[in-house]
Amino acid sequence: QSALTQPASVSGSPGQSITISCTGASSDVGGYNYVSWYQQHPGKAPKLMIYDVSNRPSGVPDRFSGSKSGNTASLTVSGLQAEDEADYYCGSYTSSNTLVFGGGTKLTVL
Amino acid sequence: QITLKESGPTLVNPTQTLTLTCTLSGFSVTTSGVGVGWVRQPPGKALEWLALIYWYDDKHYSPSLQNRLTITKDTSKNQVVLTMTNVDPVDTATYYCVRGTLQGGFDYWGQGTLVTVSS
Numbered sequence: 001q002s003a004l005t006q007p008a009s010v011s012g013s014p015g016q017s018i019t020i021s022c023t024g025a026s027s028d029v030g031g032y033n034y035v036s037w038y039q040q041h042p043g044k045a046p047k048l049m050i051y052d053v054s055n056r057p058s059g060v061p062d063r064f065s066g067s068k069s070g071n072t073a074s075l076t077v078s079g080l081q082a083e084d085e086a087d088y089y090c091g092s093y094t095s096s097n098t099l100v101f102g103g104g105t106k107l108t109v110l
Numbered sequence: 111q112i113t114l115k116e117s118g119p120t121l122v123n124p125t126q127t128l129t130l131t132c133t134l135s136g137f138s139v140t141t142s143g144v145g146v147g148w149v150r151q152p153p154g155k156a157l158e159w160l161a162l163i164y165w166y167d168d169k170h171y172s173p174s175l176q177n178r179l180t181i182t183k184d185t186s187k188n189q190v191v192l193t194m195t196n197v198d199p200v201d202t203a204t205y206y207c208v209r210g211t212l213q214g215g216f217d218y219w220g221q222g223t224l225v226t227v228s229s
Contacts, residue, residue: 001173003156036215038157045206045219046149046157057217089157091215097170099159099212101149 004029004090004102011108012080020105022073022090028100030071034093037066037075040104041086049088050075077107085109112136114146114207114220122227128194132207132220139183139190140165145211146183146190150203151222158203161192162212170212197227 005023012018022029022037029035035053038046048057050066053073063078073092077084090102118130132146139146147162147170161181162170171179180193194201204224210216 032213034213034215038215045222046216047219048210048215048217051215051217052213091157091159093213096173097212098172099162101157101159104156 001028001094001096001098001100004092004100006088006090006102006105008103009106009108011110012077013110014080014082016080017076017078018080018107020075020077020088020090020107022075022092022102024071024073024092024100026071027095028092029068029073031095032093033068035066035068035073036091037064038089038091039084039086040089046089080109082109112209112218114209114218116205116207116220116223118205118223118225120224120226122197122225123229124198124227125196128197128201128225128227130192130194130205130207130223130225132190132192134188134190134209137209138185139188140185143211144209147208147210147216148181148192149206149208149216149219150201151206152200152203155203160205163190164211199227201225201227 037050040046054066148160204222207220208216209218
C-alpha cells in the first residue's frame with residue numbers, strides 16, 4: 001500500500017487559517033469515512049486530533065476541523081496559535097483492512 | 111487513567127528477532143471494542159502502521175511487513191507483544207504502542223521506545 005500524499009510543509013501567521021491536504025485513492029480515503037489526523041510535537045508521541053473525517057476527541061479545540069472530498073481529506077486549523085506548530089499526519093482505513101499514514105506535514109507558525 | 115508503556119531492547123543485531131512488549135493500564139486487552147497495535151517512526155521520518163490485534167484475537171498486519179511480524183496478547187499480564195524477525199538497520203525507529211481501531215484511529219499512544227539495529 002502506498003503512503004497517503006501530504007504537502008511537506010505549510011505555514012501561516014497567528015490568527016490565520018491553514019489547510020493541510022491528504023490525498024489517497026478510492027481504496028482508502030475516497031472509499032470510507034475513516035480518516036484520522038494526528039499532531040506531533042518534537043520528541044513527543046502523536047496525538048489524535050480528528051477521527052472519522054471530522055470528529056474531534058474530547059479536549060481538542062474546535063479550531064481544528066476535518067473534511068473530505070473525493071479522494072482528498074483536509075485538516076483546517078483556524079485562529080493559528082504558536083502551540084499549533086508541529087508535524088501533522090493523516091491516516092486512513094483501507095480496503096485491505098489495514099491502515100495507511102500520510103508522509104506528514106510540518107506546520108510553521110510565522 | 112489509560113496508559114500504554116513499551117519495553118524491549120534498545121539495540122539489536124542485524125538478522126536477529128526483535129521482541130517488544132506493551133503493558134496496558136486503565137483498560138483491558140479483552141475489553142469489547144478494544145484494539146492494541148504498533149506504529150513506528152524512523153528518525154526524522156513519517157509514521158508507519160505495523161500491526162493491530164483486537165479483543166477477540168483478530169489480527170491485522172502491514173502488507174509490506176506481514177511475513178516478518180507477529181502480534182499476540184497475554185490476557186493474564188494485560189500485555190501485547192510484537193515480534194519482528196530478521197531485522198535490518200532500516201528497522202531502526204521509535205516504536206509506539208497504540209490503542210484504537212483501524213477505522214477510528216488511535217486515541218492513546220505510549221511514549222515510544224527507540225530501537226537501533228546495528229552490529
